[in-house]
Amino acid sequence: MQTPLDQASPLDEVKMIFDPNSGKLVVTVPKKRFIASIPFDWIQRAAALPGKTVQVALALCFLKGVKQSLTFKVTQEALSLSNCSRQAYYQALINLEAAGLILVERPAGQRATVTLVNFS
Structure with missing residues (x-):
């Protein structure tokens, strides 16, 4: 009988x-x-933006896959996945929105809701 430990590689x-x-x-x-898969032109445009924007963009792409939707509420997990400060994260959302890559709804007292744009 195999155990999960037997199936794991040394790097797992x-x-x-x-x-x-x-x-x-x-x-x-x-x-x-x-x-x-991430559309190349979408991630290329995100990579050209300043700061930690590309890290946040990748975290949003991951959340898109988890939520199985182009529109989702941003979680604390996204912030930790992007490995950046809250200020850098908010600035990255502003940068991505200004570039036309996402739409952001920021209801008062709630987490932001992000919609990935031109993501196909």
């Missing part, structure tokens, strides 16, 4: 999780994160 991250049903630690291999 392995986690131990407590299973309350069995009362034991269980070895798991988390699913790998990946980004589905």
Whole structure:
């Protein structure tokens, strides 16, 4: 019988999780994160923008795949995926919106809702 540890390569991250049903630690291999295909002209335009904009753009592309929609609320996960400060993140949203790559709705007291534009 193969265990998740047997299936993992030496470079895979392995986690131990407590299973309350069995009362034991269980070895798991988390699913790998990946980004589905991104239109080249869209990411090329994002890469030409200043600062951490391309990192935020890639995080938004990842969220698009997770949410299975071009419109989604931005989560804290996007901020951590982009590996930038909150200020840099907000500036990147402004840059992407000015370039016509996204539309942003910013309701007061709520997370921003982003729609990816020309993403096909």
